[in-house]
Amino acid sequence: MTRASKRPGEFELIAKYFAPLARAEPGAFGLTDDAALFRPKAGHDLVVTTDAIVAGVHFLPDDPPDTVAQKALRVNLSDLAAKGATPRAYLMTAAFTHTVDETWLKAFVRGLKRDQTLFGLALIGGDTVATPGPLFLSVTALGELAAGKMLARAGAKAGDDVWVTGTIGDAYCGLKILRGDGLGLGDKERAALVARYRVPEPRAPLGPSLVGLASACLDISDGLIADFGHMSDASRVAIQIEVEAVPLSPAARAAVDRKRVALADLLTGGDDYELAIAAPASARARLAGRAAQAKTRLTRIGAVAKGRGVTAVRADGTALAIARTGFVHF
Amino acid sequence: MTRASKRPGEFELIAKYFAPLARAEPGAFGLTDDAALFRPKAGHDLVVTTDAIVAGVHFLPDDPPDTVAQKALRVNLSDLAAKGATPRAYLMTAAFTHTVDETWLKAFVRGLKRDQTLFGLALIGGDTVATPGPLFLSVTALGELAAGKMLARAGAKAGDDVWVTGTIGDAYCGLKILRGDGLGLGDKERAALVARYRVPEPRAPLGPSLVGLASACLDISDGLIADFGHMSDASRVAIQIEVEAVPLSPAARAAVDRKRVALADLLTGGDDYELAIAAPASARARLAGRAAQAKTRLTRIGAVAKGRGVTAVRADGTALAIARTGFVHF
Numbered sequence: 001m002t003r004a005s006k007r008p009g010e011f012e013l014i015a016k017y018f019a020p021l022a023r024a025e026p027g028a029f030g031l032t033d034d035a036a037l038f039r040p041k042a043g044h045d046l047v048v049t050t051d052a053i054v055a056g057v058h059f060l061p062d063d064p065p066d067t068v069a070q071k072a073l074r075v076n077l078s079d080l081a082a083k084g085a086t087p088r089a090y091l092m093t094a095a096f097t098h099t100v101d102e103t104w105l106k107a108f109v110r111g112l113k114r115d116q117t118l119f120g121l122a123l124i125g126g127d128t129v130a131t132p133g134p135l136f137l138s139v140t141a142l143g144e145l146a147a148g149k150m151l152a153r154a155g156a157k158a159g160d161d162v163w164v165t166g167t168i169g170d171a172y173c174g175l176k177i178l179r180g181d182g183l184g185l186g187d188k189e190r191a192a193l194v195a196r197y198r199v200p201e202p203r204a205p206l207g208p209s210l211v212g213l214a215s216a217c218l219d220i221s222d223g224l225i226a227d228f229g230h231m232s233d234a235s236r237v238a239i240q241i242e243v244e245a246v247p248l249s250p251a252a253r254a255a256v257d258r259k260r261v262a263l264a265d266l267l268t269g270g271d272d273y274e275l276a277i278a279a280p281a282s283a284r285a286r287l288a289g290r291a292a293q294a295k296t297r298l299t300r301i302g303a304v305a306k307g308r309g310v311t312a313v314r315a316d317g318t319a320l321a322i323a324r325t326g327f328v329h330f
Numbered sequence: 331m332t333r334a335s336k337r338p339g340e341f342e343l344i345a346k347y348f349a350p351l352a353r354a355e356p357g358a359f360g361l362t363d364d365a366a367l368f369r370p371k372a373g374h375d376l377v378v379t380t381d382a383i384v385a386g387v388h389f390l391p392d393d394p395p396d397t398v399a400q401k402a403l404r405v406n407l408s409d410l411a412a413k414g415a416t417p418r419a420y421l422m423t424a425a426f427t428h429t430v431d432e433t434w435l436k437a438f439v440r441g442l443k444r445d446q447t448l449f450g451l452a453l454i455g456g457d458t459v460a461t462p463g464p465l466f467l468s469v470t471a472l473g474e475l476a477a478g479k480m481l482a483r484a485g486a487k488a489g490d491d492v493w494v495t496g497t498i499g500d501a502y503c504g505l506k507i508l509r510g511d512g513l514g515l516g517d518k519e520r521a522a523l524v525a526r527y528r529v530p531e532p533r534a535p536l537g538p539s540l541v542g543l544a545s546a547c548l549d550i551s552d553g554l555i556a557d558f559g560h561m562s563d564a565s566r567v568a569i570q571i572e573v574e575a576v577p578l579s580p581a582a583r584a585a586v587d588r589k590r591v592a593l594a595d596l597l598t599g600g601d602d603y604e605l606a607i608a609a610p611a612s613a614r615a616r617l618a619g620r621a622a623q624a625k626t627r628l629t630r631i632g633a634v635a636k637g638r639g640v641t642a643v644r645a646d647g648t649a650l651a652i653a654r655t656g657f658v659h660f
Contacts (some may be wrong), residue, residue: 027484034409034548034562035379035473037480040370049365050421050470052457079364090381093423093468127382127469133463138423140380140470143365150367152359220363234362255348 010128017109018092018126025089025122036124044144047085052074052138057095059198060178061135065104066111067198068137073115074202076141078273081207082203085143086153087121092136095131101221119204123259149211153234156216156278160304162239163277163287165203165296167249168224169266170196171273176261183260189251196249200273205294207275213287216278223268227276228310230309235278238307243267243314245301264322267312278304336472339607340458340580347439348422355419355452356498366454374474381405382468385427389528390508391465396441398467399527403445403531405551406471411537414481415473416429417451423468425461438509444603449534479541483564486608487544490634492569492616493607495626497579499596500526500556501603506591506631513590519581530603530636535624537605543617553598555652557606558640565608568637573597574643575631594652597642608634 012168014031022028040046043054053072056062063071073090079310081086092112100108117121121141156162157190173183174197177190185193210217216235224246228239234296246267255261277298284300289297312320344361352358358365370376383402386390393401400478404421410417422442432436446452451471503513504527507520515523523622532549541545546565550557554576558569576597578586587592607628609617621628642650 032560033483035377035415038376038378039477041374042372046370047365048368048419048470048472050455050457052425052459052468054425054461056426057422057459058460082364083367085365088529089378091378091381091470093380095382095384095463095466096630113612125378125380127380129382129384129387129466129467131384131387131463133425133461133466136425136466137460137464138382138457138459138468140421140636142378147369153363187590230362234648256451267389321359 004321013128017105018123021109021112021116021123021280025124028124030317031126038124038142041144043147045147045150046079047083047143047145047150048140049079050138050140051079052136055134063198065107066114069108069111071198072137072139073112074200075273076139077202077204078219080141080143081203082151082217082275084149084208084211084217085145086208087119087141087143087204088157089122089124090130090139090141091125092123092222093127095129095136097131097135100135101326124178125317144207145211149215150241151210151214153216153218153231154236156231156237156304158237158304158306160278160280161284161300162214162228162241162304163279163298164224164247164274164275164301165206165298166201167247167252167271168272168274169252169282170249171200171271172266172269173252173261174198183255184258185251185254192249193251197271200271202273203275203296206291207292209294210277214277214279214284215285218276219275220276221270223270224276225267225310225312230310231276231278232310236308239302239306239310240305241302241310241312243312243320245299247297248293264320267320268322268326332461343458347435348368348453349351351439351446351453352363355422355454356452358452360632361456361476368454370471371426371474373477375480377413377473377475377478377480378470379406379409379477380468381468382466383410390509392460395437395530399438399441399484400445400468400529402469403442403605404530406469407449407532407534408530408549410471410473412481412547412605413531414479414538414541415475415532415546416538417449417471417473419452419454420469420471421455422453423457425459425466429459430465443585444456462491463591475538475541481544481547483542483546483561485569486565486567488636490610491614491630492558492571492576492634493609493630494554494604494631495536495628496581496604497532497577498602498604499599500579501530501584501601502596502599503582503585503591504505504528506597513585514588515581515584519584522579523581527601530601532603533605533626536621536626539620539624540607541543543613543620544607544609548606550602550604551605553600554602554606555640556644561608562638566638569632569634569640570635571632571640571642573642573650575629594650597650598652
């Protein structure tokens with residue numbers, strides 16, 4: 001039928017698989033009403049973000065369904081973390097293909113459930129449709145934080161330090177491996193990199209604790225250089241990155257050492273979902289303390305200066321050649 | 331690239347076409363940050379809903395792009411109206427096909443802009459992706475209303491009146507016409523019905539004024555009988571609809587009179603996006619007054635009784651035969 005009415009199968013799908021994910025949140029009405037009720041905490045702002053992932057574009061069609069669910073949710077949770085917000089709820093629109101069966105759905109819901117528990121949020125609404133095209137998931141995530149405290153891309157100041165969470169370039173390597181290039185690595189290293197591509201680690205424990213310390217923050221989805229470029233544009237400052245200071249995982253480091261990937265590719269590859277942070281030097285000790293509390297690796301990789309654009313400089317003073325100039329401003 | 335990074339074309343697309351739609355709302359940051367800031371009014375609840383429309387399922391691939399945009403937005407605004415909420419903001423995920431060119435996009439954005447002005451809300455976030463599958467639009471809409479006042483599907487009580495806004499079955503007829511069945515109607519009548527299918531009329535002016543008067547409310551998307559069935563289920567009451575009282579447009583009436591469509595089809599066809607309302611008889615005069623203020627047709631079509639399920643009864647006392655029993659409880 002070319003109409004918006006739900007097919008009987010859709011009601012069952014929602015009741016059986018998705019309504020249980022909404023149980024913890026009374027305002028979701030078990031996904032049986034037209035809309036959800038969301039009561040923001042008094043004195044708090046809401047932070048809202050939406051991101052979609054498409055099979056063959058943002059994940060591989062044969063990725064395990066629980067990891068597909070987690071990626072759909074986590075790319076949004078990463079945005080909330082970058083704004084200093086604590087996740088509260090999400091809505092999901094799913095366009096399922098005919099290949100989606102009970103087994104797939106059960107694993108998919110298991111992935112959502114796991115992350116709801118881990119990150120402390122509930123499903124409060126959604127829509128499912130059938131599509132002859134690729135599987136498609138769109139998530140809208142709601143978080144909150146004290147009024148007026150949201151971290152932004154703008155705000156970095158000359159003299160600030162530049163920091164990054166976790167390690168950079170793992171997802172880039174993971175995708176290469178899934179496409180058949182083993183990068184000369186062992187099974188365990190390859191599995192670690194693939195996992196980083198499939199299931200990003202949103203820095204939800206750290207993000208809210210950056211409020212009051214960071215002068216600017218965003219999440220790295222387009223690539224470290226490109227996203228610091230966004231911070232540079234929004235803050236109207238120059239950002240200098242010390243290439244050798246950028247933290248790499250042992251597996252990614254091994255691939256670079258064996259010349260199977262270029263360092264420049266790791267810095268531009270994207271899909272990292274780490275936080276890019278600017279903060280005054282006076283905040284160093286407190287930042288380190290909060291990162292330790294959040295059990296999150298945090299590395300100082302450069303500094304903010306007057307001017308515009310991003311420079312990635314080696315220890316010997318030479319600039320790293322970055323091919324994808326469309327994203328980079330020197 | 332199989333990664334979440336934005337292609338350069340996507341930045342331009344957002345900057346050129348979508349960022350202007352976010353201009354009125356400072357918390358949208360011109361769609362350049364990771365997330366939007368939304369400051370709820372003090373003492374208000376947020377109402378959140380998400381609905382997706384897919385080409386070939388919820389609209390026709392050659393529908394005018396401005397009407398596609400309006401439908402994507404309006405099916406969500408209809409949900410907000412049914413909950414008594416006033417629209418404030420929306421986020422949109424668009425999966426565009428290669429057939430989407432500048433001309434299409436301009437018209438699409440024109441449709442969004444028109445409705446933003448008409449309904450008083452702003453775009454605060456979104457995502458665009460390319461898809462080889464059908465064009466797909468997912469909207470999340472945020473509305474608000476005084477805390478604790480949200481209208482629900484549950485709440486209808488024996489003795490209540492049952493009301494419906496606008497006219498029923500027009501979209502069903504409109505889709506039939508788009509598929510080549512003229513229903514024996516003239517050009518003007520056919521155009522009116524097609525317009526009702528393509529661009530539903532969310533009852534945004536009336537919805538918020540039902541707060542404090544309606545005991546239950548939902549929007550009719552699955553069909554009048556099916557959706558009163560949902561009210562019956564949620565409220566644990568029986569709902570009796572007087573078939574002859576259901577308001578039809580002159581064009582739909584003409585199609586019924588000429589026996590080109592069955593009355594039962596209009597009552598089950600769906601896509602009406604009218605409000606289904608239950609309210610105590612003591613509220614009749616006030617309801618009529620608010621409908622007049624909102625310039626919205628409001629018709630009493632039945633009553634709530636003890637029991638369960640929906641009955642659709644003719645003036646002669648016979649029940650209307652409804653084929654789609656999957657949706658209907660007698």
